[in-house]
Amino acid sequence: MTIRNQMNESGADVRLHGVARSWGATTALSGISLHVRAGSFCVLLGPSGCGKTTCLRIVAGLEQASAGVVEIGGRDVTALPPAQRGVAMVFQSYALFPHLTVAENIMFGLKARSVPKPDRLRRLDRAVEILGIGHLLARRPGQLSGGQQQRVALGRAIVAEAPVCLMDEPLSNLDAQLRAEMRREILALQRRLGITMLYVTHDQTEAMGMADQVVLLRDGRVEQDAPPADMYSRPATSFAASFIGTPPMNLLKLSHEGMVPGTGGPVLGPPRAAATLAGIRPEALRLSDHGIPAEVTHAEYLGADTVMVCSVGAEGRLLARLPGRVAIADGALVHFDFGPADLHLFDAATGHRIPQPA
């Protein structure tokens, strides 16, 4: 309660207008535009090398954009140095100073900015209370576990009391269990402080679990910018479809008649001159006595559900995620059915979603 009252921070809008960055012949970003609303959690998602880090560093001011404008809190900060932008950042390697204690690390920025000592200690106390790292204050980073280092890095971001927090794959150095725990903690922290979060990851489960808004990047462009639920239910491109979900969406190449080649039906898409991809999520498929004919190659029992790997037609591959334990021998012939709303069609050449008559 008292902590909430002391807070004078809350999020600020972050806007990018046509931000581009290239080094010689390599283009890391080409014309990114996006809007992160104040106090929301935005995840920049994409495969390695797509420009996520570059984008984040441009927002932080650590990297200069070749073109475009960055606005934070309605202010054009494109030409401002990092320290004047009102951003805090958590780095992938945590970037803790090895020669300083935990307490000195957390207060490093406050000291550099000559924040008065009582104020420094008050902010330190608050961060320590939020993160539960009181017993670590006198240690050096080398004496901490990965999870503890992560907390200290978060502490440094908290005491900055900046309206915008940037994180670059902050969980990638942790083991799976700790990662899930820190994910919840970071989300709770963002909600509690009300700051705007710009969070970079290549892990789509992190994005789906944490984000209010997912910005999917590919080769330096925004592939899709949508809330996680929309990105899941209406992927804008075949790339987005194949990037989201565990396992990701099945994409089957259709013949001109709209069928999977080598099967006698059913017709999945309308007959088209251009090549078409049909997308169906593995969890949308159910066993039936009609529908897509498939041959089971291998089944993986995961406890809550079973992932069945099947071959369809001449060269198609289909993954089905079925609830519970499904005992079907390898090599068996089955049929999969699905609801009409679960079928997504994409243009094979451009990858764009083909609008379907509702």
Place this chain on the structure above:
Amino acid sequence: MSGRAIGLQPARIRAIGMAPIGTRWLEIVGAWMLGLIWVLPLLYAVWTAFHPAAYATRFDLFAPLTLHNIQLAWEAAPFARYFLNTTILVTLILVAQFVLCTPAAFAFARMEFPGRDFVFAIVLLQLMVMPDVLLVGNYRTMVHLGLVDTILAIALPYLGSAFGIFLLRQTFRMVPQELDDAARLEGCSLLGRLWRVYVPLAKPTYIAYGLVSVSYHWNNFLWPLVITNSVTTRPLTVGLSIFASTDQGIDWSIITAATLMTSGPLLIAFLLFQRQFVQSFMRAGIR
């Protein structure tokens, strides 16, 4: 098949194990030999310095110990003044080298400017020039500057050190870029980052380089000999040589006493901080 393979194994193990043991012994013997050769003059100096002159060339386990030689040597020449001169000299050089090499190394390591690599190559060229080659040239320069026979003149040619720049540059380059970024984000200026991030992280290098520099200039002889000609500027090495050649004739007891006295502080300091020094050298990557 398998029986034969197993039967072969002990022999093979012995064959593999033998060679390292053989070379290991050679290494140990070699190391001891080198150590002995290195320490013999020192042992002789210690023996002679602490025994009466009569025992200078005669070994007798029960020879009486004495500090008389040390006392004679100390009184025979203004060694107190020489100590002061040398201390001022090495301190001046060390401080100036740290102050000058740090920003230069930082610029070469982390800043981008046209011609950086070319300028750095020129700095590295200095490593290949033997200081003694420049003796005459340096002397002329000091005459022009009116600095002949000053401590500053002894120090001046060494204040900018290519070795120091090179060493610190390598260390600064190994500082993770993210630490620099973090400090920049927290509002540190360029000098602030240098002072709060790079210099503390390079501490082992500073210690190792400092040791090299101090011992080199503590022992440096030729240039100080050329540029100084009075008691108030002479460092220990020059003072010692003048003392050993003209003033005393060849009294080995007193000469060794004076030698031990002048190199003593360095020796003691090294023995005291041996572990830190070795660790620093390891960490700084000089061996």
